[in-house]
Amino acid sequence: MAPVSRRTVLAALAAVPALAAVGCGGGGAPPASGGGRTPVRFAMDWTPNTNHTGLYAAQQQGWFTDAGLDVQILPYNSTSPDTLVLTQSDMLPSSLSIFSQGSLQLGSPVLLGDGLRCVGGALKRLYAKSAVAGTASAPQPGDSSISARSAELGDPILQPGPEDGGQPDDRVAALTAFEDLVAGRANLVDAAVAVLDPGVGTEPGNLPGGPLTGMVPGRLDVDPDELVEKVGRTTGHTRGRITAVEVDGLLVQYDAGEFRFDDQIEITGTDGSFSVGGDSGSVIWRSRDRAPLGLLYAGSDTGGDGGAGLTFANPLATVLAVFHADWVVR
Numbered sequence: 001m002a003p004v005s006r007r008t009v010l011a012a013l014a015a016v017p018a019l020a021a022v023g024c025g026g027g028g029a030p031p032a033s034g035g036g037r038t039p040v041r042f043a044m045d046w047t048p049n050t051n052h053t054g055l056y057a058a059q060q061q062g063w064f065t066d067a068g069l070d071v072q073i074l075p076y077n078s079t080s081p082d083t084l085v086l087t088q089s090d091m092l093p094s095s096l097s098i099f100s101q102g103s104l105q106l107g108s109p110v111l112l113g114d115g116l117r118c119v120g121g122a123l124k125r126l127y128a129k130s131a132v133a134g135t136a137s138a139p140q141p142g143d144s145s146i147s148a149r150s151a152e153l154g155d156p157i158l159q160p161g162p163e164d165g166g167q168p169d170d171r172v173a174a175l176t177a178f179e180d181l182v183a184g185r186a187n188l189v190d191a192a193v194a195v196l197d198p199g200v201g202t203e204p205g206n207l208p209g210g211p212l213t214g215m216v217p218g219r220l221d222v223d224p225d226e227l228v229e230k231v232g233r234t235t236g237h238t239r240g241r242i243t244a245v246e247v248d249g250l251l252v253q254y255d256a257g258e259f260r261f262d263d264q265i266e267i268t269g270t271d272g273s274f275s276v277g278g279d280s281g282s283v284i285w286r287s288r289d290r291a292p293l294g295l296l297y298a299g300s301d302t303g304g305d306g307g308a309g310l311t312f313a314n315p316l317a318t319v320l321a322v323f324h325a326d327w328v329v330r
Contacts, residue, residue, distance in 0.1 A: 005090070011248065036152055037070040059071055080229060085139065086139075091136065093131065093133060094131055097136035098128050099129070126138065142257060153175055156175075157194045174197065175192060179323075182259075188263060188314065189297075189314040190261075212329070214290045214292070217286075223242070225242060227286070227287040228286055229240065229284070229287055232275055232282040234279050235275055238269060238274050239287070240274035241268055242266070243266045243304070244266035247263070247264040247266050251313070264312050267284070267312040269306075270305065270307065274304075275299050292316050296311060299311040
């Protein structure tokens, strides 16, 4: 099962709707090209279409040249941002390098400390790394991915999501809180919280069998062999059985590497797979009293009853405790 991805960014260090900075330079002004023009590189956010007409018209008419710019329009590249490694070179041997993301690319490079350029607007520090022999890079093994680090409180939540073709007009909520995954120690939850936008309708009780009316059990009150259910984005309504609780040392593969989880719930399907990729975030409830007990976040394609795979969930009581939240029954 594909793990949860909190956000996809178009490019490292800068991202705006139509273009993104590529190869942001170090100290000093950007080098001039032939004729004294300033080089500018545009990375398209999609294959060329009518949204990009202005860029191509300006290039064709020579307006960029008239403005003293040497513009190269780079083709769209669908490479995942989490395969990128950001590198700053030509630094002092052990100086500190800060990798940031900005909401705006400014026409004139802005100096933000020692050698940080190219972005403006709302800034978020992604990584801070000490140089080795004058070079620093991020993310490094064990670091959170660019997607995870670039999540900002207030980010729009779309329904349907981007993977299902969601567009900005499909916004339904705003990101309010999330829990960072940390390498080198046990994580307890992989979860986030969003607050619905005003006017967005919900039907929290529209589940097979009706609303979840049971109380959230404590993490130590979840027992093996309990029958459970969930409704997921990919597999819909499925039933399963808890095969283990308080599972420690669970390694889950993410784009940024493996992260370890402790105190997790293991579930197998009673009639095929209990979950597959895309079901992450589903609430799991106990069949006998309809008590919500877990938040689905990971799984495997093998193991479990009949070899149909295993599902793993954070105890819902732990999730609520981490975010200082309450489960409200309607």
